[in-house]
Amino acid sequence: MFLNTSSQTRLIQRPSPPSRPRSRLGSATERHEWLLFLLLVGPNLGLFFIFTYWPLLYNGYLSFVRWDLLAPVKLWVGLGNYQELFTSPDFGKIITNTISFTIAAVGLTCSLALLLALLLNQPLRGRTVARSIIFSPVMLSGAAIGIVWIYILDPRYGLLDVLIRAVGLRSPNWLLDPHWAMPAVVIVYVWKNLGYAVVIYLAGLQAIPRELYEAALVDGASNWARFRHVTIPGLSPVMFFLVLTTILATFQTFDVIKVMTNGGPVDATTTLIYYLYQEGFVGFNAGRAGVTAVVLFGAMLIFTMVQMRYTQRKVYYS
Amino acid sequence: MSQSRLNRHQISRHQFSPPQISRRHLLKGLGAGVGMVALAACAPVAPATTGSTAVNAPAKEKTTVVLWSSFTGKNGEAETALVKKFNESQGDVALDYQFQGSYEETAQKLTAAIQAQNAPDISLLSDVWWFKFYLNKALLPLDDLLTTANADLSDYQDSLINEGVRQNKHYWIPFARSTPLFYYNKAKWAAAGLPDRGPETWAEFMEWAPKLTEMDGDTVKVPAFVHPNGGSYIAWIFQAVVWQFGGSYSDPDFTMHLADEKAVSAGQFYKDSVHKDKWAIPTKDVTVDFTNELTASTMMSTGSMGGVKANAKFEFGTAMLPKQEQFGCCTGGAGLALLATTPEAKQAAAMQYMLFASSPEMTTFWAQNTGYMPVRKSALKSKEMQDYFTQFPQFKTATEQLALTRPQDAARVFVPNGDQIIGKGLERITVQEEEVATVFAEVQTILETEAKPVLEALKAVEG
Numbered sequence: 001m002f003l004n005t006s007s008q009t010r011l012i013q014r015p016s017p018p019s020r021p022r023s024r025l026g027s028a029t030e031r032h033e034w035l036l037f038l039l040l041v042g043p044n045l046g047l048f049f050i051f052t053y054w055p056l057l058y059n060g061y062l063s064f065v066r067w068d069l070l071a072p073v074k075l076w077v078g079l080g081n082y083q084e085l086f087t088s089p090d091f092g093k094i095i096t097n098t099i100s101f102t103i104a105a106v107g108l109t110c111s112l113a114l115l116l117a118l119l120l121n122q123p124l125r126g127r128t129v130a131r132s133i134i135f136s137p138v139m140l141s142g143a144a145i146g147i148v149w150i151y152i153l154d155p156r157y158g159l160l161d162v163l164i165r166a167v168g169l170r171s172p173n174w175l176l177d178p179h180w181a182m183p184a185v186v187i188v189y190v191w192k193n194l195g196y197a198v199v200i201y202l203a204g205l206q207a208i209p210r211e212l213y214e215a216a217l218v219d220g221a222s223n224w225a226r227f228r229h230v231t232i233p234g235l236s237p238v239m240f241f242l243v244l245t246t247i248l249a250t251f252q253t254f255d256v257i258k259v260m261t262n263g264g265p266v267d268a269t270t271t272l273i274y275y276l277y278q279e280g281f282v283g284f285n286a287g288r289a290g291v292t293a294v295v296l297f298g299a300m301l302i303f304t305m306v307q308m309r310y311t312q313r314k315v316y317y318s
Numbered sequence: 319m320s321q322s323r324l325n326r327h328q329i330s331r332h333q334f335s336p337p338q339i340s341r342r343h344l345l346k347g348l349g350a351g352v353g354m355v356a357l358a359a360c361a362p363v364a365p366a367t368t369g370s371t372a373v374n375a376p377a378k379e380k381t382t383v384v385l386w387s388s389f390t391g392k393n394g395e396a397e398t399a400l401v402k403k404f405n406e407s408q409g410d411v412a413l414d415y416q417f418q419g420s421y422e423e424t425a426q427k428l429t430a431a432i433q434a435q436n437a438p439d440i441s442l443l444s445d446v447w448w449f450k451f452y453l454n455k456a457l458l459p460l461d462d463l464l465t466t467a468n469a470d471l472s473d474y475q476d477s478l479i480n481e482g483v484r485q486n487k488h489y490w491i492p493f494a495r496s497t498p499l500f501y502y503n504k505a506k507w508a509a510a511g512l513p514d515r516g517p518e519t520w521a522e523f524m525e526w527a528p529k530l531t532e533m534d535g536d537t538v539k540v541p542a543f544v545h546p547n548g549g550s551y552i553a554w555i556f557q558a559v560v561w562q563f564g565g566s567y568s569d570p571d572f573t574m575h576l577a578d579e580k581a582v583s584a585g586q587f588y589k590d591s592v593h594k595d596k597w598a599i600p601t602k603d604v605t606v607d608f609t610n611e612l613t614a615s616t617m618m619s620t621g622s623m624g625g626v627k628a629n630a631k632f633e634f635g636t637a638m639l640p641k642q643e644q645f646g647c648c649t650g651g652a653g654l655a656l657l658a659t660t661p662e663a664k665q666a667a668a669m670q671y672m673l674f675a676s677s678p679e680m681t682t683f684w685a686q687n688t689g690y691m692p693v694r695k696s697a698l699k700s701k702e703m704q705d706y707f708t709q710f711p712q713f714k715t716a717t718e719q720l721a722l723t724r725p726q727d728a729a730r731v732f733v734p735n736g737d738q739i740i741g742k743g744l745e746r747i748t749v750q751e752e753e754v755a756t757v758f759a760e761v762q763t764i765l766e767t768e769a770k771p772v773l774e775a776l777k778a779v780e781g
Binding site for chain 2: 066068069150157175177178267281284285
């Protein structure tokens, strides 16, 4: 109703423009509207500029200087910081860590969540309780979860060790073995964020019209065929949304890493964002942290653009 | 959609438009409201200094001094009590104590606060941080204030007070100063049939170690000893070991020695302890492991003693660090510094607290509650401290060792991130089993590169 009224208002208040030529802000009404527009948008734009765009621009500047965040003078080094980062022996490892963390965390979160959502979408007893349990870690703070998991993962007295021993295996030294630290961080990340993805998938599943399943059934489609040709296309916008937001979130995951491993052992869990923190706020090297931020921003931007373009063609929107 | 399109043509405007307020008026009002809120948020806040006291009109207004500090748990409680004692002890200064997180977080926030021109008056700064602020001229030389306040500097432990001196000026007053100390679990010692004392030498400890290590198949279940990891200051503890092996990280002029033979042999000793002789493991938190009987012994800060005493359910002993070629032990911990931005009117008041916190009575109180070193010579001789030694001989060992300590190497405390750079190298050998000489040579190169800007800055500041 509201939509109708406003459309009507617009129709009546804005008759088709008269033929006389006018400047862009010709009439008093238009100037008025322009002012109103500025008044409404201004505060938001101002905040965006101060807290988002300005730091972005300033970071770009910092990536060209050498500065310890305290000295009154910032020394201009041109592309020196870029060269230093790209030729640093750590850089390759950090990129590999970031990519492997992202692939593992996104892959596991999105696929496990889909399985759980399909299960919880069935009319099973106790599914409301199960949904709540699965969702609950989402509400906890990453730092608190990290601390609890340090104890769970300890190979000497941890809960997980008890479970692993029960099946006749030995627990690895999760957080102190460079080969196992990344899997440990991925497990905790997935455990924390799975519930969110499940809820989004459930909403997506429930939005798929029942008639489509009924029609497929009448056509003699098997379970798999219905999943492949009705559920998957129906869920594709939700999947797209989840994959994209999870990728962006994993690029920025900091709390769990900081609390559980401090980026170690021996850089095994140092991702781009953690490296940025280390360089900027432990080493107080604003230039190197600035370059890292530029790389991270560039990666996220390119990734988002490619994905948007690619998925727009593939995703089925009803 | 089709329904709404139908309606648009069927329903005339006046049927639905509100009679009094038009949509535009409403939006205008909202817009103005948002603007007002935004403006109000930017408005300067009236200084909240003496609101309520002004009403009571006291004879003299108190000077408020802001202190930033970093202690949690048992040590945090002791510091809060110390501040309370100060505020109750006099009527001129009100100390506003603000907890800022770990040593690192305090340094990070202080950097940001200095940029925002909103720094506290006094800040606790750890051994690896105060120098950075000194180099940036963010700290005030304290000598004039110390003279005015009639401070007896000769009563401070020489090794501790002298660490905060640059070009004959004091910048860093010792407060929560510590040293590494050897801690052992007496029950495990007795079970292994060992004498109730720490090992004299590392060779002796290596004879004891197999008796103290509990194995689970071929993996170590409860080791004889635990090493901290990079994040928990392995480079601090290992510095003492390098000295014991006759080496060092660097000279005071930043000439690096990590790749020298003696330092490499100390590194090899650490590597073998984990991978060849298997009596030690690296761990995330040595205090947690020791307190929970997950190791027979370790080296950790004297500042952990308060926590161990409160939480350990077994009897523990302390000993001086074992020797190798010689004895070696470094100082550590944190001191208090006065920020250069502190207004002149507050400087004397701030100094009053710094002297109070390091006074013989208070350093005794602080040391007994935390395990940090008494920073005053007279405090060590006091009756309270002597009585305390009888009750708690573990602490006596720590103070006896203090006399034999020496200040840390520039590579760890003055090179930006030096502690973490060396710590990562040590993780590469203890955790990743890499070759010591190669790793130390690489770490030395990094330290030399990172030291360059410090040397330049030092030249600019000290000439």
